Amino acid sequence: GQARTLEAVRDDFPLIREWGGVYLDSAATSQKPESVIAALSEHYRTRNANVHRGAYRLSSEATAAYEGARSSVARLLGVEASESLIFTRGTTESINLVAHAWGLNHLEAGDEILVTELEHHSNLVPWHLVAGYRSARVVGVRLLPDGRLDLEDYRDKLGSGRVRMVALTHISNALGTVNPVAEMARMAHEVGAKVLVDGAQAVPHLPVNLSTLGADFYAFSGHKMLGPSGIGGLWGRPELLGALPPFMGGGEMIREVFVDHSSYAGLPHRFEAGTPAIEAAVALGVAAEYLMNLGPERIWQHDRALVSYALERISRIEGIESYGPVGEDRAGVLSFNLRGVHAHDVASMLDERGIMVRSGHHCAQPTWRRLGTVGSVRASFYLYNTPQDVDRLIAALEEVRDFFGEHGL
Ligand code: PMP
Numbered sequence: 574g575q576a577r578t579l580e581a582v583r584d585d586f587p588l589i590r591e592w593g594g595v596y597l598d599s600a601a602t603s604q605k606p607e608s609v610i611a612a613l614s615e616h617y618r619t620r621n622a623n624v625h626r627g628a629y630r631l632s633s634e635a636t637a638a639y640e641g642a643r644s645s646v647a648r649l650l651g652v653e654a655s656e657s658l659i660f661t662r663g664t665t666e667s668i669n670l671v672a673h674a675w676g677l678n679h680l681e682a683g684d685e686i687l688v689t690e691l692e693h694h695s696n697l698v699p700w701h702l703v704a705g706y707r708s709a710r711v712v713g714v715r716l717l718p719d720g721r722l723d724l725e726d727y728r729d730k731l732g733s734g735r736v737r738m739v740a741l742t743h744i745s746n747a748l749g750t751v752n753p754v755a756e757m758a759r760m761a762h763e764v765g766a767k768v769l770v771d772g773a774q775a776v777p778h779l780p781v782n783l784s785t786l787g788a789d790f791y792a793f794s795g796h797k798m799l800g801p802s803g804i805g806g807l808w809g810r811p812e813l814l815g816a817l818p819p820f821m822g823g824g825e826m827i828r829e830v831f832v833d834h835s836s837y838a839g840l841p842h843r844f845e846a847g848t849p850a851i852e853a854a855v856a857l858g859v860a861a862e863y864l865m866n867l868g869p870e871r872i873w874q875h876d877r878a879l880v881s882y883a884l885e886r887i888s889r890i891e892g893i894e895s896y897g898p899v900g901e902d903r904a905g906v907l908s909f910n911l912r913g914v915h916a917h918d919v920a921s922m923l924d925e926r927g928i929m930v931r932s933g934h935h936c937a938q939p940t941w942r943r944l945g946t947v948g949s950v951r952a953s954f955y956l957y958n959t960p961q962d963v964d965r966l967i968a969a970l971e972e973v974r975d976f977f978g979e980h981g982l
């Protein structure tokens with residue numbers, strides 16, 4: 574059929590259609606299309622039963638829908654062996670899974686985990702925990718003032734001979750930087766390190782092909798990619814993931830259990846202990862289909878056009894300092910401060926004008942420490958946003974600037 578226009582897409586989102594305000598916080602969580610919302614209720618109405626257990630038909634249907642969702646998400650990500658795709662609660666759980674299942678079993682005293690100053694706390698704290706257990710060290714690649722990573726510093730730090738894991742984000746949620754992940758993964762592999770990529774901001778916004786990217790592990794969240802909260806995923810190279818011990822123990826992840834020991838199932842069940850978020854997984858599959866129908870490349874171009882336009886408009890407002898790279902390596906995140914005014918004050922004045930943005934450190938304190946401030950106002954764009962949304966943001970910002978200007982700040 575005919576490719577749908579993005580105007581038509583906007584109508585798929587009831588909250589965007591009906592709320593009236595301008596939603597610019599999709600980096601925190603995306604809005605949901607009707608088809609995803611309907612999938613949740615349809616699951617409970619027509620096939621609610623536990624998965625992988627029942628001998629009866631309803632349970633087989635629930636299992637088929639759950640496993641079908643795994644295939645849909647695998648297809649979106651270019652994953653051929655869908656058993657190497659684990660459902661988790663989201664990026665945070667996925668990274669904790671790797672940090673524990675891989676880290677506790679591979680790190681020795683003095684080993685290094687190389688992270689970056691662009692990471693979300695969820696790609697730092699799990700490594701701090703595991704490094705503490707193993708007497709390993711967490712080392713950070715330096716961030717440059719333009720919002721890009723210092724690749725010379727990366728090369729130097731890889732040269733220590735102790736780096737076992739490189740854990741880096743695909744896209745920064747604070748600045749919108751798109752890291753050169755493929756190149757960085759190649760460099761990590763040259764020194765024998767494994768690579769975990771935090772894809773929380775990338776899967777919703779970019780074409781991601783895990784069969785060619787070069788990552789060993791890849792984490793993402795459903796709620797940022799049009800799906801429900803409480804569901805997300807971890808992909809791992811089958812030979813690596815399949816060789817790891819479980820992260821959590823319980824039902825559904827075992828082969829045989831005795832009172833004093835147990836053996837474990839293979840992929841993917843080994844890493845899915847307990848009853849999963851079945852209806853959320855099914856709805857995430859619908860979200861993945863929705864993204865594939867629209868086309869990730871088209872979504873990327875749409876976000877890019879909005880952020881370029883926004884950067885150009887905001888650069889003409891006096892008193893604004895904006896952060897993050899300007900170029901092809903910039904995702905749809907606009908991060909800025911109005912000089913002399915706290916980010917929270919800017920955000921609440923924008924809210925009074927119907928504009929929803931985030932303010933604060935965006936769970937990336939090391940990023941702001943390096944840039945010499947404590948946080949920013951962040952407007953983030955997605956497929957349902959329009960140039961008119963940018964115009965409303967800019968007009969409201971000019972009012973806020975004039976307000977503080979009049980009061981002599
Ligand atoms: N990494 C990045 C880059 C993120 O933007 C987020 C969410 N803000 C996370 C990790 C954590 O995701 P979640 O809270 O869904 O686990």
